[in-house]
Amino acid sequence: MSISAPPRQLHLNLNALHSGFVPSAWRLTGSDPRAFVDAQHYVRLAQVAEAGKFDAIFLADNASIADQINFRPITALEPTVLLACVATATTHIGLVATASTSYNEPYNIARRFATLDHVSGGRAGWNVVTTADAGSARNFGQTGPAEHARRYARADEFTHIVKSLWDSWEDDAFVGDRAAGRFVHTEKLQPIAHHGEFFDVQGPLNLPRTPQGHPVLFQAGGSSDGRDLAARHAEAVFSAAQTVEESAAYRRDINQRAEALGRGRDAVKILPGLTTIVGATEAQARQRRDALVDLIPWDYSLNRLAGTLGIPVDRLSLDAPLPDDLVLPANGNHTFFAATVAFARRQNATVRTLIRELAGGGGHRVIVGTPEQIADDIEHWFRNGAADGFNLMPDALPDGLHDFVYGVVPILQRRGLFRTEYTGHTLREHMGLVRPAGRVRQQAAA
Known part of the structure; x- marks a missing residue:
């Protein structure tokens, strides 16, 4: 008698963007403007996400002041140190941190994430990124970022070394x-x-192999070089897509590239970024979105959008569409450029409308609606092959996370799409990933 495979389950990560995805979230009544440097803020977020049985909490990182700090909080605390603090206050939720291959050394990163995996009992994950902003380059004694292809060549070698050290x-x-x-x-x-x-790098590493063998490897590849890096090394990818069709095509492409490299057909899980704005009614949700967007200075949003597009801000006019002659920036963020331009062209949106629909112009998909509507949308993407789960970015933290965990998650659970209890303890177990086999010892010739 054949045994049927268990039903496919959603994977949900919390992308804990300090005060929330929408740039004005820190201005809401009851929010704490200092939360971005308060470790207990992140601990409390992780505990709520763990109550919702999320796979992981994810922390982005920057090596410079990469946003307009005159208006909003920035990513400031070093994420692996912060997640070590979170590990002591949680028991199951995965702990995923970004670390750049552009301005680190492989040995230090291998040791740092192996330490986090040991400290947490097997819950660590590394989001592998390259870094393209000029500010970070200057902070590490360089005049500018390396050329795109060279950054990714370095990232490939870097990641290979880290995995070898873990083994x-x-x-x-x-x-x-x-x-x-x-x-x-x-x-x-x-x-x-x-x-x-x-x-x-000589090696070996100076601490034993970790509970997971390797911390789980994440990546966010949008360009061709990024997709190749993801296909070669990643076990899950954070992506940006605005439609089911775009995301399904991306998912097929990543897995075809992985299969061509000798990995399994479904070796890489695809987790699109998703911002949720929840209301008891759709009208209330839209009122919340509009109130948040209205708290953002237009100058902030225009500068942010211009940075994504790689153009001077004076080329943008609020009541006109995006310029027709936009060109993919050679060293910019290819993922967000492509997602933003595609959305604007598809909607024939003015800059003002684009900023409002993207809740401040961030590039990721935004859903505005009731818990039922948001659950319907998530189920539609999941069942139609567009996603294996989502990297969730609530509009404001902690309120938006509470709205999702206690409003949307129970609906997904009732539909059999998401776990009601953790069945394992490691991040690999949450994500249905195998533990990597260790390095085979080379036997001396007889």
């Missing part, structure tokens, strides 16, 4: 045998002896 201890290398006086089987530690274009 430089065999699973049973640590012994701790008090009676025999044997602490570690040193023959089960192997240097990686990597000599490449960008890095020379």
Whole structure:
């Protein structure tokens, strides 16, 4: 008798963008403007997301002041340190942090995320990114970011080294045998002896293989180079798409690239970014969206949109459409450029309308509606092959997260789309991912 596979389940991450996705969220009554540097703010968010049985909390990162700090909070606290704090106050939720391959060294990143995986009992994940902004380059003694293809070539080599370091201890290398006086089987530690274009790293790592074998690898590849990096290394991808058709095509492309590299057909889970604005009625939800957008200075939104498009802000006019001659910025964020332009062209939107519909011009998809409407939309994307789950960005935190966890999640659970309890303890178990096999020891020739 054949055993049927368990039903496919949604994956939900909380992208904890300090005060919330909408730039004006910090101005709401009851919000704390200092939350962006308050570790307990993130602890409380993780605890609410854990109550909702989310797979993980995710923290983005920047190595510079990359937003308009005169108006809104920025990503400020270093995410792996912050998530170590979150780990002590939670028991199941995954802990995913961004770390750039452009301005770090592989050994330090391998050690940092392995430490987080040990500290949390197997709940760590690394979001692999390259960094394109000029401010970050200057903070690391460079005049500007590296060219796009070179950034991704470095990222590929960097990620390969990190994975090799995580495998430089065999699973049973640590012994701790008090009676025999044997602490570690040193023959089960192997240097990686990597000599490449960008890095020379001897290894091995200075701590044992982690509970998950490897922390889970995330990526956000929108360009062709980014998609290749995701197909080669990622186990889940944070994406940006505005329609089911766009996202389904992206999902097929990533998995075809992964399959061509010898990975499984569904090796990479696709988690589009999704902003939710929830109301008891659709009208109330739209009123909340409009009230939040009205608190954003137009100058802020215009500058943000111009930065995404890679053009001077004086080329944008609020009551005109986007310029016809937009060109993909050579070193800009390809993902958000493509998503924003496609949405504007499809809607024939003026700049003013575009900013309002994107709740401040962030580039990710925004749903405005009742819990039932939002659950319907999520189910439609999930059942039609457009997503394996979502990287959720509530409009304002913590209120928007509460609205989703206690309004939308129960509907998804009743429909059998989302777990009602955790069935494992590691992030890999939450996401249905296998534990990577360790490195095979090279036997001496007979």
